[in-house]
Amino acid sequence: MTLASTTFSDFHRQSLQNPDAFWAEQAKLIDWQTPPQQICDYSNPPFAHWFRGGTTNLCHNAVDRHLKDRANQPALIYVSSETGIEKTYTFAELHTEVQRMAAILLELGVQQGDRVLIYMPMIAEAAFAMLACTRIGAIHSVVFGGFASVSLASRIEDATPKLIISADAGSRSGKVVPYKPLLDEAIALSSHKPEAVLMVDRGLTAFASVAGRDHGYAALREKHLQASVPCVWLDATAISYTIYTSGTTGQPKGVQRDTGGYAVALAASMVHIFEGKPGETYFSTSDIGWVVGHSYIIYGPLIAGMASIMYEGLPTREMDGSANAGIWWRLVEKYKVTRMFSAPTAVRVLKKQDPAYLKQYDLSSLQGLYLAGEPLDEPTAKWISEALGVPIIDNYWQTETGWPLLTVANGVEKMPSKFGSPGIPMYGYNVKLLHETTGEELTEPNQKGVVVLEGPTPPGFMQTVWRDDARFVNTYWKSVPGKLVYSTFDWGIKDADGYYFILGRTDDVINVAGHRLGTREIEESISSHPNVAEVAVVGVADALKGQVAMAFVIARDTSALQDEAARLKLEGEIMKLVDGQLGAVARPARVRFVSLLPKTRSGKLLRRAIQAVCEGRDTGDLTTMEDPQALQQIRDLMA
Ligand code: PRX
Numbered sequence: 001m002t003l004a005s006t007t008f009s010d011f012h013r014q015s016l017q018n019p020d021a022f023w024a025e026q027a028k029l030i031d032w033q034t035p036p037q038q039i040c041d042y043s044n045p046p047f048a049h050w051f052r053g054g055t056t057n058l059c060h061n062a063v064d065r066h067l068k069d070r071a072n073q074p075a076l077i078y079v080s081s082e083t084g085i086e087k088t089y090t091f092a093e094l095h096t097e098v099q100r101m102a103a104i105l106l107e108l109g110v111q112q113g114d115r116v117l118i119y120m121p122m123i124a125e126a127a128f129a130m131l132a133c134t135r136i137g138a139i140h141s142v143v144f145g146g147f148a149s150v151s152l153a154s155r156i157e158d159a160t161p162k163l164i165i166s167a168d169a170g171s172r173s174g175k176v177v178p179y180k181p182l183l184d185e186a187i188a189l190s191s192h193k194p195e196a197v198l199m200v201d202r203g204l205t206a207f208a209s210v211a212g213r214d215h216g217y218a219a220l221r222e223k224h225l226q227a228s229v230p231c232v233w234l235d236a237t238a239i240s241y242t243i244y245t246s247g248t249t250g251q252p253k254g255v256q257r258d259t260g261g262y263a264v265a266l267a268a269s270m271v272h273i274f275e276g277k278p279g280e281t282y283f284s285t286s287d288i289g290w291v292v293g294h295s296y297i298i299y300g301p302l303i304a305g306m307a308s309i310m311y312e313g314l315p316t317r318e319m320d321g322s323a324n325a326g327i328w329w330r331l332v333e334k335y336k337v338t339r340m341f342s343a344p345t346a347v348r349v350l351k352k353q354d355p356a357y358l359k360q361y362d363l364s365s366l367q368g369l370y371l372a373g374e375p376l377d378e379p380t381a382k383w384i385s386e387a388l389g390v391p392i393i394d395n396y397w398q399t400e401t402g403w404p405l406l407t408v409a410n411g412v413e414k415m416p417s418k419f420g421s422p423g424i425p426m427y428g429y430n431v432k433l434l435h436e437t438t439g440e441e442l443t444e445p446n447q448k449g450v451v452v453l454e455g456p457t458p459p460g461f462m463q464t465v466w467r468d469d470a471r472f473v474n475t476y477w478k479s480v481p482g483k484l485v486y487s488t489f490d491w492g493i494k495d496a497d498g499y500y501f502i503l504g505r506t507d508d509v510i511n512v513a514g515h516r517l518g519t520r521e522i523e524e525s526i527s528s529h530p531n532v533a534e535v536a537v538v539g540v541a542d543a544l545k546g547q548v549a550m551a552f553v554i555a556r557d558t559s560a561l562q563d564e565a566a567r568l569k570l571e572g573e574i575m576k577l578v579d580g581q582l583g584a585v586a587r588p589a590r591v592r593f594v595s596l597l598p599k600t601r602s603g604k605l606l607r608r609a610i611q612a613v614c615e616g617r618d619t620g621d622l623t624t625m626e627d628p629q630a631l632q633q634i635r636d637l638m639a
Helices: 008-017 019-029 058-062 064-070 091-107 124-136 149-159 180-189 217-223 260-272 291-303 327-335 344-351 378-388 469-476 519-527 564-581 607-614 629-638
Strands: 038-044 047-052 074-080 086-090 115-119 139-142 163-167 169-172 175-178 196-200 214-216 241-245 253-257 281-284 307-312 337-342 368-372 392-395 430-434 449-454 486-494 500-505 509-512 515-518 532-542 546-555 590-593
Touching (some): 008 019, 019 038, 047 260, 058 064, 058 124, 058 291, 064 091, 074 091, 074 124, 091 124, 124 139, 124 291, 149 241, 180 196, 241 291, 281 291, 281 327, 291 307, 307 327, 344 378, 368 378, 430 486, 500 509, 515 519, 519 546, 532 607, 546 564, 607 629
Parallel strands (some): 074 307, 163 196, 196 214, 281 307, 281 337, 337 368, 546 590
Antiparallel strands (some): 038 047, 074 086, 169 175, 241 253, 430 449, 486 500, 509 515, 532 546
16 A cells, blocks of 8 residues: 555545555564564454464564664663653663563573563663563563552552562652552552562662562663673564553453564554654653653654654753753754653643743644543643744543544545644544444434444454453443444544544543543542541642642541541542542542532442533433532532
């Protein structure tokens, strides 16, 4: 298929009508040790197996493959405004570091298929660790460094890692955030115990080591300076990693991804969506703990032969610790970034600063800013578009999809973006809008429905829920009566031109500053406070963060609520509890006390009604509500 002569609509049609031919072509974008024998095996829906019989390796495609043409070009550019460290690793140097890390993993007993849990701040060693895992066929499971002991414990329990890689501490706005005590507590809480813990000591804070279990990275690296560890050729369907994400229950799901399909999907997206060229620089401001960090800090740009900037710190702080909301733009100028990826929240933070910060730098290298993770509001999009003068490209996807589902593919055909819309369905995705209860397809423009996908899902999409095929099928594929379709759990509408607009989640997931959180997990944490009888957590619209969590609590002992000071004390205790168990990202913005919570007669919390009241919207049909008084209390509190 020659791109020059292809319209996007043809491209998309071919991807759905003849997926084998389409993806066989895309598969040429990566290196295979053995070419795939079968492109798509969809003999057991909804499980799609891509590129069966092919063998490849993600680390090979991200690193080794480029040694021939660009060994001495930058691969990983590490910048930390927290520690003042700035260091560039060429492809050759990255290759060396990844082999050292891989040798350490082997020495610590990690074998193909073993899980390695990575609980690390944004340091270069975290990238080495991920690449070292995929190099030897170990399955990495990166847990966001902002999560605390209880969140971490449930992930350790589920992933059952042989090894955990961590560091002494993270740092936020110059404040050291120790990781090791949280990790030790998480291991104590989990019934699974890792055989070994590998600690990267950044020298930020002292930490205690457990003899026989904990190992220092620096000494082991020294031992393996000359390491030569070849890539293991893996079946295309071999698991590359799991990443946990929140849903309706309190138990996070391990989103499981393959090897070959993921490599092809990312390589294709770098060409068709991000238009990144080898030798150029990509800058994603996300974190390796999130899917964007996996796909577009580590694997995507490197597979494309681009240098990738990995940035630790706030967008408003310079390398010397001084305030400067221009650091990202200074990095764009310095490293001649061509493609940048961030989240609307980050842009809203910058928008509050003096626009002069943006004007100080030569941004002529920049060709596109891609924003994802939460709805992009029009004022934010307009502001950044005018300030940068480059296309602002909204893209909608999920941890589950691995790469954009709705956006525009300017690498295939230049198409206009529409404010407020992430765009149109990407190649490989058969997107439909269905009526919430009847499951009927909505074909008229501007009807609100649930955004779903018909199988087979494209390469790069999650394979299943780690160790739980039944949960994968029941959670994602059985939510619409009588139809086997994948639910995104997002509301959407489609306009007459085929552009989609995302209207928020249909489930209890909230999105705080682009971070996806489950309200059930927050509720479970709050419930562990001795004075909490019942709790409801909802996401409420926030001008800066998109949404914030708001908790409504029924206290056991109401004498603890007699005056404002007492209420503030209990609110503070609850916030601290969530901080310690789940991490500050999950901390509710407010805790309010009520004597009743709105529920249906069968006892189901009416979170949507609470949310509507908090946002001053119409609550819709409340005929199923047990006691109308409950909502009135919340209305009074919010007034
Ligand atoms: O609700 C949608 C919202 O974020 C959810 C997925 O979050 P996560 O799994 O963390 O993956 C983020 C990958 C970018 C979606 O179900 N969301 C994501 N992107 C957008 C969005 N909502 C509106 N517009 C977007 N561009």
